[in-house]
Amino acid sequence: MAEKTDGVNLWQAVVEQLDHLASLLQLDPGVHAILREPKRALEVSIPVKMDDGSLKIFKGFRVHHNLNRGPGKGGIRYHPEVTLDEIKALAALMTWKCAVVDLPYGGAKGGVICDPKKLSPKELEGLTRRYTSELIPLLGPERDIPAPDVGTNSQVMAWIMDTFSMDKGYSVPSVVTGKPLSIGGSQGREGATARGCVFSLLEALKVLGQSPESQSVVIQGFGNVGRHVALDLYERGFQIIGISDSQGGIYNPQGLNPQELYECKLKTGSVVHFPQGERITNQELLELECDILVPAALEHQITGANASQIKAQLIVEGANGPTTPEADQILEEKGIFVIPDILANAGGVVVSYFEWVQGLQAYFWSYEEVDQKLERLMRKAFLDVYELAQKKKVSMRLAAHMIAVSRVAEATRLRGIYP
Template sequence: MTIYSGPVFEMAAQQFNVIADHLAIPLDQRDRLLLPKRSVTISCPIHRDDGTLAVFEGYRVQHHLTLGPTKGGTRFAASVDIGEVAALAVWMSWKCAVMNLPYGGAKGGVCVDPHALSKHELEGLSRRYMQEMIPFVGPHTDVMAPDMGTDEQVMAWFMDTYSMYQGRTVTEIVTGKPVSAGGTLGRREATGRGVAHLAHRVMRDLAIEPSGATAVVQGFGNVGSVAASELHAIGVKVIAVSDHTGALCRKEGLDIPALIAHVGKHGSLAGYSNELACDPKDILTMPCDVLVPAAVERVIDATVANSLRCRVLAEGANGPTTPEADLVLQRRANEIVVIPDIICNAGGVVVSYFEWVQDLQQFFWDEEEVMRRQYQILNRAFSEMAARAKKDGVYNRTAAMAIGVERVRAAKNTRGLFP
């Protein structure tokens, strides 16, 4: 029996069991690796602007603290539940381990539509969430970061709330803060830059010239828009993008800087162009060189995987590909190179680690240094994955997750079980 349920956690558990079988991990050791160390459920009451009281349910899941403090984002979304948060925490553990970062995975969330809140209400909810979490988090226990529905401003409110209770400024309690409040240069762009960097690396391996290449980006939020911008900057034609309001397509390539400016002003792609509008369901299977799913989980199922017409699948979102789709993609490994999420979108946690280190030391780097170090770590992890996949004759995701699970397991075995 477990409190964790739902399709997202079931997917994370299914992925883990595939790796556990591959590594021949005894059955009696698996729950210790998979099930989270700690889960917290809270109520977050706030005053609405109209004078009424509203209560929102919040969560924080810390998967393991074997390698160091836990690390992970906090999302504000109407779909959030404890199973989804737990799955994201598990994935974050494998991601941190495969990147060789001294963290376990964590994730948090509040079940709320942030677009339905005023700025004042959003601040009240953010501060209440952090206030309720203070007994369970800390710079050496659990370090929060932004995720879907949260941003630099929310992180600044988190940091300020925690600091007020400590009686001193504690910038290292969260990452993804504004630079003016102890954040690091390059953090906001880090995940999208990493996605584009690794996609470009695979393009070079496949002898695909950027000037003649095309890309499709599903999800035009922080990750997708930056990835699109970076690909556009090296000459790739981004022929389709989408967000929760719709999709835009143009075979000659979209004007990505204009789209980013529009979203910055209006908050979404809606209203940019009626002539370029297309069906969001179609863009995942459009012919292209690079496909970047950068929205939510489980968008590529077995049916979609059979219909993909890309050469590189660069997973900007967490868990965009179901286990059933992975079986299809393993068969299509000669056609499609998959850059799995725990490596492809790890640029965010890598630069979050840099921000945490800089805050602890009160010594800050310039953006060029941040990017150089980020790409160095991503390249090393990708090379280790590629070498493991070739050595074992396995799919890229299997290789990447095997490395992450092995490192966590080795640390747990070395430390032993506290009686």
């Protein structure tokens, strides 16, 4: 959703943030100019034969923002409100995310304007295969490696891998990550984004001198990221008091059981039908009295209009770009500790990197090995950002971007920007 919130869409927000960084870091003007634009953006038209015999044309995108640190990496989003600007912004955020956790990747993202909930499995497969075949010139284990994002999952990744492999004439599992385990996926990838959020949250509580016990948590979004965050934190004894999905939220100050909530969602389609809680709106959910807020749905949910009503003292950005620049300023003035998206939700791409490495070597690791490596990498990245934030007396978001943009700028400069 790159809609105008606070008069700025996600792409404009990303560019404004880069401009701020450029003056702070005294970036070379040539490097700055390169980073302000995606390297390439492909728009494709996707004809799909629908189950009723009609032909429907969908529109899709794939954007490479910057590839100086390695091949493009980033998810594919299926959502009715996808726009090219949104995908450009999400690709740039991938560039910064891969750099802040020091992965050898550049940033990419893709999206198709569609509502996957309204497509049959056959239509979804047809759309995915046609979209993939249009993207083939951009894709490959050394070029661009997609993964799941909003509205896509391991089945969609399997179809992408198969379509790409059919074109090559042999199996190329490392063209995507987030695949099913049986065709070269990694242990731990499904819950990895959430697991990364949890590791960075635990590290934050440590530096803030707070104990995990008795912390109340509100989570917006109950998909891949939100649901796994809820399950993990519940297991650790956190009290989950509010959860939402696209239809609204459910609130219970005595605590919610996320497994029971998931079973209810599977049966009824939404968390709002959970009997042990009060039904609330997504806006009310964000403003609930709680210690920790985890936005894990879409971008620009915390805006200039509601930021001053946020009660949480710690925000873990599971979603990409959930906070507008105006809201960010308000949260900072309120002294709320924000673990920014490019750090908090990097666990997904970290385990995607592990999946890619395992696939290229055709040698697979245990869940414990994946999880230990993820924990080590996330805790280190958190502390690197925290220490810089303390040293420079800046927010965690600014510190994370200072590290990320410096690394990308260095790679861009070393590879040479002028002919």
